[in-house]
Amino acid sequence: MGWLAQAADGSVVLVLHIQPGARKTEVAGLHGDALKIRLAAPPVDGKANAALLAFLAKACSVPKSAVSLLSGETSRSKRVRIVGAEVSVLEALASA
Template sequence: MVEWARRSGGLLVIRVHVQPAAKRNEVAGTYGDALKVRLTAPPVDGRANAALCDFIALRLGVAGSAVAVSSGHTSRRKLLSVVGAPDDSEARLLAG
């Protein structure tokens, strides 16, 4: 298990550092003890949070409703909860 992800019961909890208003959606490696994610969405009216959940769901191959921001709604540092995440989630997130 990597430093930025842990399993808790049936959930995968991911620590994320978000860079909104970027040129493209991508995982940009790690940032300290968090997974760094760049998003094209601006940090306005929850659009970056919604884009983050959709992006992570797509990368993991789970439904969008399976990913939720559990803390850090107005911060760049967030905790995401993923229900039903596959066992190779960390590799999927880091894959090009």
């Protein structure tokens, strides 16, 4: 899976394609080598990034502090690190 990688420290790194301003926040399947996520939040003042990190924390049952944006702060293409997430939960999220 090109969108999901396990780091040496046990954390998980996701490659994401984000669609801000959508009707609702949800996983939309794969978009090339990235996992596509639709966000209801607008891409203004970091609101979409905050909504993304909160959505991923809730979906993976980890605290918000365990989810961090590695790259793509102003881009639709983002890399996110999640500490303590189960790979199986992320795979299920992608196939739902």
